[in-house]
Amino acid sequence: KAGVTQTPRYLIKTRGQQVTLSCSPISGHRSVSWYQQTPGQGLQFLFEYFSETQRNKGNFPGRFSGRQFSNSRSEMNVSTLELGDSALYLCASSLAGVQPQHFGDGTRLSIL
């Protein structure tokens, strides 16, 4: 069974640009969550989607948004990129939201 797939693995952007990250969950998983990982702040919850609906959101500015499609694939968008957005962005999926989450290997975003 394939794991959580995130694309691209690496991205380099400049300040002010926007970026879209993609996540394909494990087959059959309907819940998709996004996390930001930085050396200083650790792993922080961004948001969670289930059946195309955002059910929970962390403490991030509105520049961070996401969506989920009918096939459970999810995208995350960050607009007006700032230097501080440089991080590893992780996607995790689970069955129906009550089973443990399984993570992808992330997208490493670097802002120049």
Next chain:
Amino acid sequence: QQQVKQSPQSLIVQKGGISIINCAYENTAFDYFPWYQQFPGKGPALLIAIRPDVSEKKEGRFTISFNKSAKQFSLHIMDSQPGDSATYFCAAVIIQGAQKLVFGQGTRLTINP
């Protein structure tokens, strides 16, 4: 604010020894407590998880001990091996419709051969 405090930040253990990582939480509304292992360049991988109504859970060389009254839980790695060298994260999960993980800051474990 929901927090999970993890210690130590880094840990060096000799091969064959026992690695112990501790976590403490504040919110009593958490539904379960997973541990994740992360290697460089990889995402966190689920190791083991425990519900708050269980005091201990063992899977192979990995054991979670849970003290509900003290709001503490710990990961024990028995017979630690160089391949166990990684960063370990404890987490606490709230399930209110959606599932939200609150992570500890991580422990970088090094097993010396």
